[in-house]
Amino acid sequence: MSETAPSVAHQHQFDDASQQREAGHFGMWVFLCTEVLFFGGMFTGYTVYRSLYPAAFAGASGHLNLLIGTVNTGVLILSSLTMALAVHASQTGRKKTLMICLVLTMLLGTVFLGLKGTEYAHKFEEHYVPGPSFHYQGPDAGHAELFFSFYFAMTGMHAVHMIIGLGLLAVLLVMAKKGRFTEQYHNPVVVAGLYWHFVDIIWIFLYPLLYLAGVRR
Numbered sequence: 001m002s003e004t005a006p007s008v009a010h011q012h013q014f015d016d017a018s019q020q021r022e023a024g025h026f027g028m029w030v031f032l033c034t035e036v037l038f039f040g041g042m043f044t045g046y047t048v049y050r051s052l053y054p055a056a057f058a059g060a061s062g063h064l065n066l067l068i069g070t071v072n073t074g075v076l077i078l079s080s081l082t083m084a085l086a087v088h089a090s091q092t093g094r095k096k097t098l099m100i101c102l103v104l105t106m107l108l109g110t111v112f113l114g115l116k117g118t119e120y121a122h123k124f125e126e127h128y129v130p131g132p133s134f135h136y137q138g139p140d141a142g143h144a145e146l147f148f149s150f151y152f153a154m155t156g157m158h159a160v161h162m163i164i165g166l167g168l169l170a171v172l173l174v175m176a177k178k179g180r181f182t183e184q185y186h187n188p189v190v191v192a193g194l195y196w197h198f199v200d201i202i203w204i205f206l207y208p209l210l211y212l213a214g215v216r217r
Contacts, residue, residue: 056143061214069211079108087193090186
């Protein structure tokens with residue numbers, strides 16, 4: 001009981017554990033709202049320029065690896081499932097299941113980043129990275145470079161958020177191993193789950209915007 005007792009008690013600034021839990025949820029939702037504004041700016045910029053140069057953006061999108069993008073989409077959807085199972089396990093006091101689901105979520109996140117890194121490497125080899133070495137055949141090279149600028153900025157920031165999420169899950173795994181979570185105290189897992197689902201949702205928007213822009217109907 002010595003390991004779990006500190007986790008059950010609420011901090012002195014809260015009246016009870018319920019208020020502390022609600023404050024944690026509210027804080028995460030406020031943070032996620034700021035993240036929506038952050039990514040929303042990039043989404044808006046991309047949408048505006050795509051409407052101005054549809055042919056160039058469609059052509060540049062055709063040079064992305066649709067297979068990797070599709071597989072990564074499935075990987076993240078599966079990771080959302082394992083994260084949801086981890087939250088449920090923490091709420092029902094199943095320590096072993098919680099740890100397994102956290103590990104699976106981390107593995108899926110690592111697979112996503114590995115595939116994304118492979119795709120980035122291919123773009124470097126093909127000279128599709130915006131800058132002095134950028135090379136794109138065709139009359140729309142300048143606008144294609146703009147597409148790839150959005151591509152690297154948006155997917156790069158998403159990858160940063162994924163890495164942060166993996167760090168959070170690693171901390172949760174250590175805490176779970178120490179028996180810190182119980183049916184009465186599991187708020188950190190719930191809050192981290194909200195963050196992870198948000199990162200997954202961002203990718204659900206990135207996938208069609210970037211990878212399907214050049215797919216012919």
